[in-house]
Amino acid sequence: MSVEREISPRTIERLSLYRRLLLPHHEGEDSYIFSHDLAELAGVTATQVRRDFMQLGCMGVPRTGYRIGELLSGISGILDAPAGQRAALVGVGHLGAALLNHFSGRWRWLHIHAAFDRDPDKAGSVIHGCHCFPMSELSTLIRERKIDLGIITVPRDHAQEVANQLIEAGVQGLLNFAPIRLRHGDDIYVENVDLTSAFETVAYFARCRRPSLFISESHRGFPSLDDRKLRGDDVKS
Amino acid sequence: MSVEREISPRTIERLSLYRRLLLPHHEGEDSYIFSHDLAELAGVTATQVRRDFMQLGCMGVPRTGYRIGELLSGISGILDAPAGQRAALVGVGHLGAALLNHFSGRWRWLHIHAAFDRDPDKAGSVIHGCHCFPMSELSTLIRERKIDLGIITVPRDHAQEVANQLIEAGVQGLLNFAPIRLRHGDDIYVENVDLTSAFETVAYFARCRRPSLFISESHRGFPSLDDRKLRGDDVKS
DNA sequence: ATTCATTCGTGAAAGAAATAACGATTGAAA
DNA sequence: TTTCAATCGTTATTTCTTTCACGAATGAAT
CATH class of the missing domain: 3.40.50.720 (NAD(P)-binding Rossmann-like Domain)
Structure with a gap:
């Protein structure tokens, strides 16, 4: 518990996001959430969510999901310094x-x-x-x-x-x-x-999204396939 | 020239950064810069810089470097919409x-x-x-x-x-x-x-940097090896 | 002119991150 | 109780990004 593997920055950022998204859903000790529901909120895939929680040590239960309270304290255990x-x-x-x-x-x-x-x-x-x-x-x-x-x-x-x-x-x-x-x-x-980079990046890709200017290959977007195709969710390809 | 390969977001962000860093160095048509000098300013490796400029179509000259004016117009050609x-x-x-x-x-x-x-x-x-x-x-x-x-x-x-x-x-x-x-x-x-994620991420890794708490493996840092070891630069490993 | 240390361009390799795939598990419905 | 579809955990795979490595090019020094 003391010497753990360092978690990657990308994962840390997602954990921070998950926590914010979970907080409003934490009503009582018996709130649960499915990986694909949180994934939708966070704009990532369900696999990604499961993998992140695996790293966190939080286990979910098939057909029940993850206990939100457990997730929140798990995330806090990583993100928050006990001493502040x-x-x-x-x-x-x-x-x-x-x-x-x-x-x-x-x-x-x-x-x-x-x-x-x-x-x-x-x-x-x-x-x-x-x-x-x-x-x-x-x-x-x-x-x-x-x-x-x-x-x-x-x-x-x-x-x-x-x-x-x-x-x-x-x-x-x-x-x-x-x-x-x-x-x-x-x-x-x-x-x-980097606010300037962010602004210029949006400007660039907004232009690229106009069809026929570039070969669009949808990177960094949300392909959002994975398991949900099995459930027959609305996948607009 | 019209239908080009879409450039990755990471690269676009770096191009935006390069431009800002280059601007103060652009004094006259005959200013040049070496990949490793710009790399130092940008906090990336020299190889990365060369790769990015390759993608841009800007060629440098050994022992002379890249003409800054050419870089700037190359970057603007990508980042700036002609019509605004x-x-x-x-x-x-x-x-x-x-x-x-x-x-x-x-x-x-x-x-x-x-x-x-x-x-x-x-x-x-x-x-x-x-x-x-x-x-x-x-x-x-x-x-x-x-x-x-x-x-x-x-x-x-x-x-x-x-x-x-x-x-x-x-x-x-x-x-x-x-x-x-x-x-x-x-x-x-x-x-x-995501300002909150950014803040919490800094907090997390600032804690991790205290030795002996985590197995530090220096990811996302600047290993900064590459060619410069050949030049005998000060590489503090 | 010749030599030489530097710097470039780029294919190959390595590394990191995300996704797909799939057996295992579980609650619910029949 | 049995069946079954849904969901999980995890390994394998793919994809993307960065770095390594090295031949080629080049300007400067002799």
């Missing part, structure tokens, strides 16, 4: 403030504990329930308050420097919204949220 | 407004043309340079103004309905920030930006 985790957000611009709002008070075990901004006017203020401090206090506060995650929402040209400061102060992971790739050691985990 | 593309953003909350600000006036060929919100107070206002309209005008405006992309920043419980309206009105692609997976036909491309 704290994040610091650096760069309280429009995006930073929006994230403070988005994440504020959403979870007990994972929350944004402090925000930092270069602008002295923002220091001392409380934005969406989060205290904002000047950059000069970053190192000290991160160390003192045992903050182990950093969220970077500063402009491009300051991102690397901020990352260095955060890492120096001891954070283990970074969520980076700046449009670059940060340099960092192997002991730091960095997740990039 | 317009997006509509639905849900002008904190996140929506931040995105309006983030994307406003950033590109000629791809921009957010209109915003929509349920709140009547917002209708008629201009937010970060973008006109905001009531939901009732969504269908008409999207059709009239030939908007082909949708950005969804509404709360979870409204996301599917908004997606339906956008699709009904004719958009080809969606950029979804709501924490669910949207149901949609195969002819629509949907890119999910």
Whole structure:
């Protein structure tokens, strides 16, 4: 139970999604769900769902499904640190403030504990329930308050420097919204949220979906076959 | 040149990144860059960079590198629609407004043309340079103004309905920030930006990076070997 | 001119991730 | 009780992506 195999990022992301999708279905201890129903909600195949839960150690029962409560605690056992985790957000611009709002008070075990901004006017203020401090206090506060995650929402040209400061102060992971790739050691985990790439990617594939421009081969879509063809579900091919 | 092989989403995302990283290096017609230098900036291997450019049709020259101007126009040839593309953003909350600000006036060929919100107070206002309209005008405006992309920043419980309206009105692609997976036909491309998953994923792997808790096998990191070992670069293994 | 270390392009190999396939199990219906 | 269709767990397969490896090309140094 202590030394387990590391789970792949893709799986972790799906587990996070499953949990959100399951929560509204968790009514009482006797709620169950089938792999293909969750698969539909999550936009993946039923096989994928079963495989993910297998990795989690959650067993389902044929013709009954998976006990939702068991799934939820299984997922929490993986995703949530028992002692909780704290994040610091650096760069309280429009995006930073929006994230403070988005994440504020959403979870007990994972929350944004402090925000930092270069602008002295923002220091001392409380934005969406989060205290904002000047950059000069970053190192000290991160160390003192045992903050182990950093969220970077500063402009491009300051991102690397901020990352260095955060890492120096001891954070283990970074969520980076700046449009670059940060340099960092192997002991730091960095997740990039690249809004520009996302937007341009949608634009590209939206164009490709116009028939006759490209040879469409439906990748990354939801073929959604697997077992459900046996049940005679509506499969529009 | 007209019917080409569709490029994979991963590659498209990298091309978008390459372009941003190259732009500051494009000084004059005679700027060149080596695959391994761009690789370092992008946090990928040199081989990957060369592969991507091969797919693009851009050839480099040994001991000289790739002409940056050629790369940029090659990438633009793939990513940018000659006629331009317009997006509509639905849900002008904190996140929506931040995105309006983030994307406003950033590109000629791809921009957010209109915003929509349920709140009547917002209708008629201009937010970060973008006109905001009531939901009732969504269908008409999207059709009239030939908007082909949708950005969804509404709360979870409204996301599917908004997606339906956008699709009904004719958009080809969606950029979804709501924490669910949207149901949609195969002819629509949907890119999910899952902030919660991203946050929870960082939290998980930040914990894992503490030695001795997991068998670290460095996936998704930058092994960064390839040719550079031949050049004797500093490879800290 | 010749040599040589570098860098490129790309086929082959490896690795990762998703899907298909199928025996085993189970609850429900006859 | 028996039958049966539905669902599960898991192995095998496929598909996709990345990396390796190496011959070819090229500019610079001598």
